[in-house]
Amino acid sequence: MDHADGNELFSVFQVLVVARWIHFSSVFVLFGSAFFWFYMDDRRRFAGAGGLPRALHATTVLLRVAAPVAAISGTVWLAGLLANMTNGFGSVIDPEMLRTFFWQTQFGPVAILRLLLLAVAVLVVLLPSQNRAFYSVILHIGALLLINQAWLGHAAEGGAGAYGALMLVVYSIHVLAAGAWVGGLPPLLFALVEQRHFNPSEARDWTLDILSRYSVMAMVAVTLIVASGIANAGFRVGFSFGRLLDSDYGFVLATKAGVVFTMLALAFFNRFIAMPRLRAASTAGMAQIARLRASVAFELVLGLAVLGVAAVLGVTPPPQ
Structure with missing residues (x-):
């Protein structure tokens, strides 16, 4: 491989990582x-x-905003997959190569379904309504997009049969639980910001109610994330976890686990220390709410960092 080819492959890697990061975040x-x-x-x-x-x-x-961003980044991601498979971006504009990719590879039907789901998401968000039905449609499209990802990554390498199906199911559980946890942080932050327009007593009651509901969901989600994450790592190395040592995949996985652990520590502090302090506070609890807002904002930043590391992990070959 000459120097030019090496540079192009590196640029393909960069495009894949950035596109996956943006796409995962928006989905x-x-x-x-x-x-x-x-x-x-x-x-x-x-x-x-x-x-x-x-x-x-x-x-x-x-x-x-998220729907069109997901559609654009998702299209770039698929283009990056094709470029990665063919060692260059030139194939992305080759009609014969596109026909082969979409109709003669295992990724083709999955990619077509994904593009259709993204197109429907863009059309739905153009509707003027913000009622329950609107949110229900977006919720289900988002869930299908998360599940669909399983067939475009390492989880699809399990082959046919029960073992391969189990890998896909475990991956789907992992991303759905992670999507519920990290994807729920923006509206949680919006809700906490709105508390500034309430009187102190009402703001405290609303904040405790909202955080309690979110934390119950998050505890279930985190349990599923940890269990499925361990299983996913096991699938990648045939449950010989020693293979992760001294490997690029193991390093990226350890980085991801470290950021997730930091998120868990912050969530633990919010649930078991900050919330009880707010519950015990008098009408002067607005300062506690402000600190909780800052904590949730930082948790969101960490969540985005986890997705960035996950984007790198998805294009890093597991150790053989």
């Missing part, structure tokens, strides 16, 4: 941010009356 938003409003368990919030109209509107705007 997580589609699923997790829509899901947030369902476990809040208050139908008035969808109507915006007597609830959190500003937070709901901000979430709707975010969804309307």
Whole structure:
């Protein structure tokens, strides 16, 4: 391989990582941010009356941005996959190569379905409504996009049969749980920001209610993330975890685990230390709410960092 070919392959790698990072983030938003409003368990919030109209509107705007971003980055990701398979971007504009990719490879049908789902998502977010039905459609499209990812990554390498199916199921559980956790952080932050317009007593009660509902979901999600994450790592190395040592894949995986652990520590602090302090506070609890907002914002930043590391992990070959 000459120097030019090496540079092109490196650029393909860069495009894949950035496109995956942006795509994962936007799809997580589609699923997790829509899901947030369902476990809040208050139908008035969808109507915006007597609830959190500003937070709901901000979430709707975010969804309307996330859908086209997901469509564009998803298309670039698929183009990067094709370029990676053919050692260059020239194949992306080759009609014969495109026909082969979409109709004669195992990725083709999955890619076509993904593009259709992304197109539907873009069309749906153009609708003026922000009611329960609107959010339900976005939620289901986001879930299907997350599950569809399993056939475009390492999880698809298990082959046919029960073992391969189990790998796909475990991966799907992992990304759905992660999408619910990380994707739910933006509307949670929007809701906490809206508390500034409430009187102190009402703000404290609303904040405790919202955080309690989110934390219950997050505890279930984190349990699934950890269990499925261990299983996913095991699948990649045939459950010989020693292979992860001194490998690029093991290093990236350890980095991802470290950031996730930091998120867990922060979530633990919010749930078991910050929330009890707010519950015990008097009407002066607005300072506690402000600290919780900052903590959730930092957790969101960490979540985006995890997705960035996951984007690198997905294009890093596991140790053989």
